[in-house]
Amino acid sequence: MTGSPPRFPQGFAHHPLYFAPGEQAALTDAVVEGLMQAPLYQPTMPRTGAPLSVLMSNFGPLGWVTDRDGGYRYQPDHPVTGAAWPALPDTLLQLWHDVTDWPDPPEACLINWYREGSKMGAHVDRDEHDLRAPVVSVSLGDDAMFRMGGRARGGPTTGLRLHSGDVVVMAGEARQCHHGVSRIYAGTSALLPESAFPGGGRVNLTMRVVGAPG
């Protein structure tokens, strides 16, 4: 017996190897440069202060941050250094233009560094003003198991293994669906430089339109 093929929500798109290896290296260089200005920090959960297993930073006029006291939010400055986030690299703005038809540019690009054992629990991106604006993400480095669910929390999910250079777009129905990362396949890529990312791992870049304050 063969099972049903994976079913993804309307509006979900996967572009395998959108970026060739040389382009991935150039984008990685841009990320490393940005991290010199806005270093990775350890985010924590609202109220409990439980640490997330990924380290984060941002590009763009706004960055998504979380900590115990302030909760989930977008803000223009780094929560540790207080400095403005670095500008969005042109390559990412071009990507947004090429894979979406949204009229406005992204205001935020969250940088998530996953190490071996890092996970991202199922969630919906809902801190943006207009949830019709698409979300675009880029994978760099080690493979990851991405899980896509539905609008209801705790429902069935479909797994998709993402590779370095892949681009995922969540628009339409998919924009409001739960998604997360259940595992990292350590050592499957040598893209990330040891100097900036000790132990390697995976970097995910996620662009969003934030909209009116909130």
Next chain:
DNA sequence: AAGTAGCT
């Protein structure tokens, strides 16, 4: 609940 546990 962007946490973990635990099941399919």
Next chain:
DNA sequence: ATTG
């Protein structure tokens, strides 16, 4: 499903 669960607490704070």
